[in-house]
Amino acid sequence: MQNTSVDFKRQVTIKLADVRLQEALSRLQTRFVEGRSAVISEIHDLQETRNAAAAIRDRVLNDLEHWLLYFEQQATKRGAIVHWAETGQDVNRIVAEIAVEHGVRTATKSKSMVSEECGLNEALERAGVEVMETDLGEYILQIAHEAPSHIVAPVVHKNKDEISDLFAKIHQLPRKTGIAELCREAREILRPAFLNAGMGISGANFLVAETGSALIVTNEGNGRLVTTLPRVHVAITGIEKVVPTLEDVSTLLRLLPRSATGQSITNYVSVLTGTKDDSDSDGPEHFHIILLDNGRSSLLGGEMQDMLRCIRCGACMNHCPVYQNIGGHAYGWVYPGPMGSILTPLLGGMENAPDLPNASTLCGACTVVCPVKIPLPDLLRKLREKQMEIGMKSRQETFMLRAWAWLALHPKIYAMTTSIAVRFMKLLGGREKLLHHLPGARGWSDGRDFPAPQGKTFRELYQMEKHK
């Protein structure tokens, strides 16, 4: 997917003014924030479980090569073929080659954010393979030619009316308005695709090293049809998704659905292991697993490694007051919200996402709900430090920061400067005691007044009172 993060500020303006989007985003609160809150308390030892989950992820990341090779060995033993992809293009090429090898003309796909990273659908269409998204949200986006705006609920930015209009236009059927009717219509359109597809493409929430399995959590059942009906199943995921044992996965699964959708467990948890053998009634004859790096390995061993613990639950964005107000598209790439503001510059280049690390108040709402305790605000701050180091900060900002630091380190001059400044500002505030314009800080004063200071600094008043 093309990265348009440089356009962030302009997009913010557009999204804040988008009435329909704002309405859609208000539903996020009820569905996900309250949803999580209602079920997370089912875990009585929540903090210990989060610690355990983070430890499981750290154990893997601290020795990722070992666990990946072990996974490959176990998966291969059960008939799967593991492919290693350095970039998104490599993934696209490998999938296209698999399609050619098996004479595949049509493919069904269940939700995979990694495939969005690669722009897989477009690449396959170019290679002559017709791809159909089967996750309802992703299907809607496919026919609307839009990108996902959330990693769990990709179509959260759209309301039901828009979807009704879209279905009527694309399906050329009478317009439906009920959710059940719309779902039935989608199901009828998708069913032949499930039955005819030569290849099923899925992601993987986890890779289980000890069994060589790809594990997916889904709600609609499409994931099972995609991964078991076609002759060929291709699972695509990031190299960081490996977990040592099924026992470890079960710890993570206590947290993932609760954090993501407010469900104690998803409708389906599919553990996909090896190819179909004679004793199996269904399953793919060929099982390919593609592991994408795309910059992830460069984070290993560094101060951003914690980001790789991420299990893609989306809780950070659901709870982020910035995401809640602008939605996912403003971020400009596959991953929005706090986790996206870290991953986008790291995987797509710092220079291509200059705003994302800065567009956060560091309020910490994300990190307290993160099931694997990623210190998201700290990582955002580290990216800001990195921006400073490589000269990405504007001259004006650097000057202001340096000037403030210099003043703060010279108390006498600081005292003098602030005492003059507060008198001046008091004067400007006038009878209303409000400054309506702040030259040089219009970002503040375009939307807010600035309450004028009282005219003397504390240190002045304190000296006066002491000497009374």
Added chain:
Amino acid sequence: MRVGLFVTCLVDSMRPRIGFSTIKLLEAAGCEVVVPSQQTCCGQPGYNSGDRKSAQAMALKFLAEFETFEYIVLPSGSCAGMIRVHYPELFKDDAAQLARFIAVGARTFELTDFLYNIAKLKKVPGTFAGQLTYHDSCSGLRELDVYKQPRALLAGMPDVMLHEMVESTTCCGFGGTFSVKYGELSTRMADNKCQHITKTHAGTIAGGDLGCLLNIEGRLRRNGDHTTHVLHIAQILADEEE
């Protein structure tokens, strides 16, 4: 108890009376309050903007001025969080300094946290009468676990009626330099907060961090609300005049 008061740069210049309220409260709790005269800023604006070096310099300046106190108290959760949580991070590679920052951090408290948990102040001097709503500032809440402390202190004031707003723990959009760099976004977040405040009909909004309060007040006034009082919790608890 000998307490070093870190007034914070915002209180020093924008709302000095909050500093006096703080002194009054600390004295009411039986503390001897000392205000080191060379103090300026904790370094958070630079730290959060990626200027690690200047933040380190300011942390060392703080250490030189405050290390000898039994306790250090600030009328701000975000500056107290800077000292307790982030100063040690700034010196994580320097074992000797790190130990000193951890030690001084453990003695550093946000005002209401100190009054409630350390000084165990039972009766506050304030006589505020009326309804108010309380905004939980992010750093105090999430870095220092300040939530029940201000509420407990307010509960000890017989004429205060606390009306909780919806989403009292959601960020007001201030975020330091964020409020200027991403003004539109920041304003929208402030606006959401203001709506929640207005809906309580409380007439007074209190909080523990001046940055947030200036942001909230600025948006209320721009929206034409010139009547809702915006006060620091110290002012409520101590009855200091504006």
